Amino acid sequence: MRILYHIPLSPFCRKVRLALAEKRIPFDLRLERVWERRPEFEALNPAHTVPVLLEDNGFAIADSYAICEYLDEAYPDIPLLGRTLGERAEVRRLVAWFDDKFHNEVTRNLLYEKQMKRQLGRGNPDAAAMRAGYQNMKHHLEYLGWLAESRAWLAGAQLSLADFAAAAHLSSLDYIGDVKWDLSEPARDWYARMKSRPCFRGLLTDRVSGVTPPEHYADLDF
Amino acid sequence: MRILYHIPLSPFCRKVRLALAEKRIPFDLRLERVWERRPEFEALNPAHTVPVLLEDNGFAIADSYAICEYLDEAYPDIPLLGRTLGERAEVRRLVAWFDDKFHNEVTRNLLYEKQMKRQLGRGNPDAAAMRAGYQNMKHHLEYLGWLAESRAWLAGAQLSLADFAAAAHLSSLDYIGDVKWDLSEPARDWYARMKSRPCFRGLLTDRVSGVTPPEHYADLDF
Structure with missing residues (x-):
């Protein structure tokens, strides 16, 4: 299953969670304590920030701006960025x-x-x-x-x-x-x-x- | 002529200037002293920030993220955001x-x-x-x-x-x-x-x- 690395009160993670849910894209949440600077997480995002979205095929997208633009390009059925x-x-x-x-x-x-x-x-x-x-x-x-x-x-x-x-x-x-x-x-x-x-x-x-x-x-x- | 409202040392304005020039989109620069909070500029961008791009037809785009994404959508010949x-x-x-x-x-x-x-x-x-x-x-x-x-x-x-x-x-x-x-x-x-x-x-x-x-x-x- 697709994984979203997150921190519960981060507004940037919440924005991505809402976008995923509105688009009906299933995902599992995983808490990432970024301040612990886990090496496995650094491999996904050298900036050590959440959110990071990890697709089933191993493709990782870091940063809420990159993730939201990606979601509208990869899953365009319910568009969230407008049409014109x-x-x-x-x-x-x-x-x-x-x-x-x-x-x-x-x-x-x-x-x-x-x-x-x-x-x-x-x-x-x-x-x-x-x-x-x-x-x-x-x-x-x-x-x-x-x-x-x-x-x-x-x-x-x-x-x-x-x-x-x-x-x-x-x-x-x-x-x-x-x-x-x-x-x-x-x-x-x-x-x-x-x-x-x-x-x-x-x-x-x-x-x-x-x-x-x-x-x-x-x-x-x- | 298209106008870019800017401040010379703002890195966000410079990013847009480079993108416009690389795409060979002609534009005039106009210095905007945002701290003077000019009412005519507020109508273009209520956040009172630069850059703002004003197209010939009066369409104004505020914020360097919005401008750069717009440029790649409106002028796709020289793409700057990647293909896949x-x-x-x-x-x-x-x-x-x-x-x-x-x-x-x-x-x-x-x-x-x-x-x-x-x-x-x-x-x-x-x-x-x-x-x-x-x-x-x-x-x-x-x-x-x-x-x-x-x-x-x-x-x-x-x-x-x-x-x-x-x-x-x-x-x-x-x-x-x-x-x-x-x-x-x-x-x-x-x-x-x-x-x-x-x-x-x-x-x-x-x-x-x-x-x-x-x-x-x-x-x-x-």
């Missing part, structure tokens, strides 16, 4: 928005400070970074809400990888109770729609050792 | 290597600390970050040299976007005199090959106000 050049540019702009901008301004300041630092024994969360993260999240939820209100899905008329990238970051932050959903009702409504899709089930039943998610995490009518 | 699924995964893995890993471990610690901070009036370079940048560059040049020795080009038999991503970061750092080329002869030889391509000419004649590059910067036999 214009749609595809908009999907990719928004994937970059969430994976770069949102990640640097929000996810890194909250998830890394509160969760990864503790896990890796790298000291206490930085209070200034966390304040910046909460402040930035406000603007990002407003932008997401504006997109969700003006379009059927974030990048346009079709569900796309842009929705999965956004939902991946927000679901990781929601797991540690850090999304203030009352900041944007349209963003909350969009996330409720995402959560109720079958592809989301795996994420909602995930539990990370030592971290209990808030009650609303897996609640579809949160 | 395996080649394409390897090109994209390496683009991510340089745009994420190299950028965070090297470019950000040197170019941002020494150049951008001064330009934006954000204080003095952080000595610890710069030390880390030089230290990390050593490992990266070794890896690049290993790739260049074992393959015709970084991602395999064909010149690809992986070469342009790597050359973009290194050329920005070379402009501020921060690449220790004696650390890896194969990396230096590969860069000499890149520099002598016609597509590189624009980068080598660029001059940034207030920053004089070292003498070897535009020298093809450096």
Whole structure:
């Protein structure tokens, strides 16, 4: 069986899990503690990062950008990157928005400070970074809400990888109770729609050792 | 004429300039001081980042990832992302290597600390970050040299976007005199090959106000 090497709270791994599940491509999950720098894993990805997708025939694809582009090329039946050049540019702009901008301004300041630092024994969360993260999240939820209100899905008329990238970051932050959903009702409504899709089930039943998610995490009518 | 909004020392803009020039797609450069947050530019890219490519018909593409994928789809004659699924995964893995890993471990610690901070009036370079940048560059040049020795080009038999991503970061750092080329002869030889391509000419004649590059910067036999 196809294997996805992952870390449960990594938004980049979650994006790939959602894309695989939406495309109905079966896979097994394997936890990879990248900080242990396992030599067998280095052979699959010298960058020592997850996600890495290992196909049945031994073909390994490293990096969430490479994996998602690969999935749409190798399994095109349910396309997630749009059809026209214009749609595809908009999907990719928004994937970059969430994976770069949102990640640097929000996810890194909250998830890394509160969760990864503790896990890796790298000291206490930085209070200034966390304040910046909460402040930035406000603007990002407003932008997401504006997109969700003006379009059927974030990048346009079709569900796309842009929705999965956004939902991946927000679901990781929601797991540690850090999304203030009352900041944007349209963003909350969009996330409720995402959560109720079958592809989301795996994420909602995930539990990370030592971290209990808030009650609303897996609640579809949160 | 097609316009590329850019900042001269941004490696992401340089990657797109190299891709456009290699594909022989004509374009005009326009300097965009993103920190001035020009409203007309926000309409092209609400993230306020460069590069943004504006096509003649008014179609704007934001983000270097979206632009490069677009270029290979819209102008496929000279492909830069590989042909087979395996080649394409390897090109994209390496683009991510340089745009994420190299950028965070090297470019950000040197170019941002020494150049951008001064330009934006954000204080003095952080000595610890710069030390880390030089230290990390050593490992990266070794890896690049290993790739260049074992393959015709970084991602395999064909010149690809992986070469342009790597050359973009290194050329920005070379402009501020921060690449220790004696650390890896194969990396230096590969860069000499890149520099002598016609597509590189624009980068080598660029001059940034207030920053004089070292003498070897535009020298093809450096």
